[in-house]
Amino acid sequence: MAEDNQFFRAVRDFCQRDVVTCAPGDSLVDAVGTMRSKNISSIVVISDGKPHGIFTDRDLRNKVVAQGRTPTELTVADIMHSPLTVIGEDDVLYEALYRMSRQKIHRLVVVDDAGMLTGIITDTDILRLQAHSPHQLILDIEKAASIDDLRGLHARIQHLVLHLSGTGIAIRDLVKLIANLNDQVLIRLIGLLRAEKYPDLTDGFAFVVMGSEGRSEQTLSTDQDNAIVYDDALGADEIARLEAFSVELIDSLISIGVPPCPGGIMAKNAAWRRSLADWKQTLNRWLTTPTPEHVMTGSMFMDLRTLYGRDDLVQNLRDQAFRTMSKDQGFLMRMAQNMTNFLPPLNWLGRIKVEKSGPHRGKVDIKKAGIFAITDGIKALAIETRQLDGSTHDRMEALVAAKVLKPGDAADLRASFDFMVKLRLRGHVEALRADATPTNYISLELLNAMEKGELKLALEGVARFQSFIKHHFNLQLLRN
Numbered sequence: 001m002a003e004d005n006q007f008f009r010a011v012r013d014f015c016q017r018d019v020v021t022c023a024p025g026d027s028l029v030d031a032v033g034t035m036r037s038k039n040i041s042s043i044v045v046i047s048d049g050k051p052h053g054i055f056t057d058r059d060l061r062n063k064v065v066a067q068g069r070t071p072t073e074l075t076v077a078d079i080m081h082s083p084l085t086v087i088g089e090d091d092v093l094y095e096a097l098y099r100m101s102r103q104k105i106h107r108l109v110v111v112d113d114a115g116m117l118t119g120i121i122t123d124t125d126i127l128r129l130q131a132h133s134p135h136q137l138i139l140d141i142e143k144a145a146s147i148d149d150l151r152g153l154h155a156r157i158q159h160l161v162l163h164l165s166g167t168g169i170a171i172r173d174l175v176k177l178i179a180n181l182n183d184q185v186l187i188r189l190i191g192l193l194r195a196e197k198y199p200d201l202t203d204g205f206a207f208v209v210m211g212s213e214g215r216s217e218q219t220l221s222t223d224q225d226n227a228i229v230y231d232d233a234l235g236a237d238e239i240a241r242l243e244a245f246s247v248e249l250i251d252s253l254i255s256i257g258v259p260p261c262p263g264g265i266m267a268k269n270a271a272w273r274r275s276l277a278d279w280k281q282t283l284n285r286w287l288t289t290p291t292p293e294h295v296m297t298g299s300m301f302m303d304l305r306t307l308y309g310r311d312d313l314v315q316n317l318r319d320q321a322f323r324t325m326s327k328d329q330g331f332l333m334r335m336a337q338n339m340t341n342f343l344p345p346l347n348w349l350g351r352i353k354v355e356k357s358g359p360h361r362g363k364v365d366i367k368k369a370g371i372f373a374i375t376d377g378i379k380a381l382a383i384e385t386r387q388l389d390g391s392t393h394d395r396m397e398a399l400v401a402a403k404v405l406k407p408g409d410a411a412d413l414r415a416s417f418d419f420m421v422k423l424r425l426r427g428h429v430e431a432l433r434a435d436a437t438p439t440n441y442i443s444l445e446l447l448n449a450m451e452k453g454e455l456k457l458a459l460e461g462v463a464r465f466q467s468f469i470k471h472h473f474n475l476q477l478l479r480n
Contacts, residue, residue, distance in 0.1 A: 007134050008169045011096050012089035014126070015110045015119030021046045024053065024077035028064070031055060031076050044109055044117060045080050051109045051117045053082030086111045089118050092173050094134055097126055098180045101138050134160065134177060141184045147192070147252050150185055154257045157181045158432065161220060165429045171422040172393055179216035182258070183307060189252055190308050198245045202238045204231035206309035207249075207267065214303035215375070215391045219421070220428040220438055223259040224250070225300060227272040229279055229313045246273055265300070276313050280320055287324045290334040299335050299376055302383060322386055329473070332380050336473040339376040340466045344459035345369050352444060352456055360441045366424045367440040370462040374417045377469045381405070392417060413465055416458035423447075423455070 021044045022031050031043055035057065045053040055076050063079040064071055087096050087108045096108050100123050110119040126135055137156060144150050161178055186209075194201055211225040212218050228246055230239070250268035254260050267273050274282065286298035302321065306314045325332055345353040345364055354362050378395050382388045387398035396414055399405040405413075428438035430446075447455065470476070 007094040007097070008092050008173045010090050011087055011093055011110055011121055012118070014093055015089065015121040016125070017119045019044055019109075019117060019120050021117070022055070022076055023047070024075065024080065026076045028071050028074040028076055028079065032060060032071070042107060042120075043076075044120065045076055045082070045084075046117065050115050051084050051086060051111060053077075053080035053084050054107070054109065055080040084109055086115075087121070088113070093126065094173065094177055094180075096121055097123075097135050097138065100126075101142070101184070134181070137181060138184055141181070141188050144188050144192070147189070147256065150189055150192075151256045154185055157185070158220060162429055162432065165425065171418045171425065172391075174425065175217050175219060175421060176391070178220070179213065179218045182213070182218060183216075185256065185258075186253065187308055189256070190249065193245065193249055193252065197248070198241065201241055201245055202230070202234055204234050204238070204310065205229065205242060206306050206311060206313045208304045208314055209307050210265070210304045211300045212303075212375075214305040216305075217375075217391055217421070219425045220432060224253065224261045225265045226250075226267050226307075227265070227301075227304070228267040228274075229310075229317060230273075230275055231310070231313065232275050232277045234275070243270075243273065276316060279317055283317065283321055284324060287321060287331045288328065290331040292334075292338070295331065295334045295338050298331060299338075299379065302379065302388065318388070322383070325383060329384075332384060333473050333475060333478055335376065335383075336380045336469050337475050337478055339373045339380070340470055340475065342368050342370075342373050343466075344373075344462045346456070346459055346463070350456065350460075352452070352459065354444055355441075360439075362445055363441040363443050365440050366420050366427070366442050370416065370420050370459055371424065373462050373466060374413060374420075377465055378413075380469070380473070409468075412461050416461035419454055419458050423451075 020034060020038055020040055022034070024045055024047055035041070035043060042054055042056040044051055045055060047053075053076075059079045059081060063069070064074065085099060085103060085105060085108055087099060087110055089110050089112055099108060100106065106124075107120055107122040109117065110121055112118050137153065137160060140156075141150070141153050144153060157178070160181075161174070164174060164177075186207075190207065206229045207226065208214070208229060209226050212222055213225055228242065230242060234242070247268040250260070250266045260266060265272055283298070283301070286294040286301070290298075302318075304314060304318070347353050352364065354364055375392050378392050378399070379388070381399055381404055382395040385399065385402050385404055387395055387402060389395075390398075393414065396405065396410045400407050400410045423442050424440060427440075427442045431438040444452065
């Protein structure tokens with residue numbers, strides 16, 4: 001178990017500190033000479049005191065030797081790889097692993113909070129830690145040769161999370177691990193289907209995920225929320241092939257073990273597979289006529305994240321949404337109002353209220369109790385300030401930097417959010433171990449006195465945040 005936890009320690013604990021550097025204008029021949037003398041395969045390129053690029057022996061082979069260029073006439077800047085992919089020294093090792101795997105690179109430059117070079121970490125450094133690990137699971141997903149293989153790997157993800165839960169790993173890192181592994185399964189599934197059945201499929205589309213998956217905040221029972229945005233220039237035959245691919249993709253995903261969306265928010269359904277122009281019209285309708293249904297759907301949609309394909313289509317759509325909502329805050333106000341309607345279950349004495357009857361007697365729906373209010377309240381603020389990238393944690397940090405949230409308030413809210421997500425995930429784990437269906441309900445009887453006290457504080461924090469949101473968006477001006 002201690003070995004598994006290595007992957008949730010900071011990159012600073014594992015990166016190499018002795019990094020060889022050069023300048024963009026240095027002679028290529030001199031740089032290669034340095035690499036030979038020091039027996040290294042890469043050099044970090046520094047400009048204005050910060051990492052600017054990287055030059056590897058592969059760049060030498062592919063960009064110089066293979067193209068018949070004359071090395072003596074070149075500088076490092078002529079063939080280096082830039083912009084550079086970096087990682088913060090306080091990020092966890094698993095995040096470094098995920099970025100390398102996603103971008104198909106073998107090393108990351110490590111920087112501090114000021115963006116200054118502090119080290120470098122390679123996939124070889126990580127492989128030395130352990131063979132049976134989240135890293136090995138990623139490698140196995142990338143090598144999966146069939147849907148049956150992916151079905152088994154999806155089950156291994158569940159077992160890994162069961163194994164890691166309760167070990168002291170930060171909940172932020174654990175839910176991100178779940179999301180990252182699920183991303184890898186979906187990306188590999190798309191690759192298999194394209195190679196085996198759809199080699200002629202257009203590249204003019206983006207497969208996007210939304211909701212908690214879009215925020216990389218998945219727990220074990222999260223169902224699908226996905227869509228497809230495709231280029232307006234596609235022809236009828238290309239669109240027909242994309243439709244067939246979408247249906248087979250989602251059906252295969254369900255067969256692997258990923259639950260379907262009860263509301264049908266899946267790319268196999270025509271309403272969630274549209275051209276860019278059609279999506280713009282649909283999004284504009286949601287944002288300019290904020291009915292309760294449009295607010296719920298539009299809010300979920302704004303978490304969209306490109307998992308595969310053309311991110312420019314998604315950015316185009318998001319930019320239009322920002323422009324629309326900057327002119328009229330009606331949608332944002334209704335979205336904020338909606339999150340304030342989910343009152344924390346506290347009675348007038350400050351005690352936690354539970355279900356009085358039915359199958360969930362003695363339990364609390366932890367998502368409705370506070371998780372939803374925090375994610376959607378933070379999302380509304382993030383939309384307003386155009387700080388929508390990343391998870392709820394990432395958005396909180398951006399909002400502090402933008403001086404929308406005070407650091408102390410954000411820290412309290414973050415603690416409340418993490419505790420409730422932790423309880424939710426623990427409930428899912430306990431349900432799976434008991435061969436039951438996971439839900440968002442947690443039993444108050446299973447919490448010890450300290451946990452009950454912490455939950456009460458978390459719910460009080462949600463109530464304070466709702467008051468802040470009401471004031472920030474002037475919700476008293478809205479008519480019901």
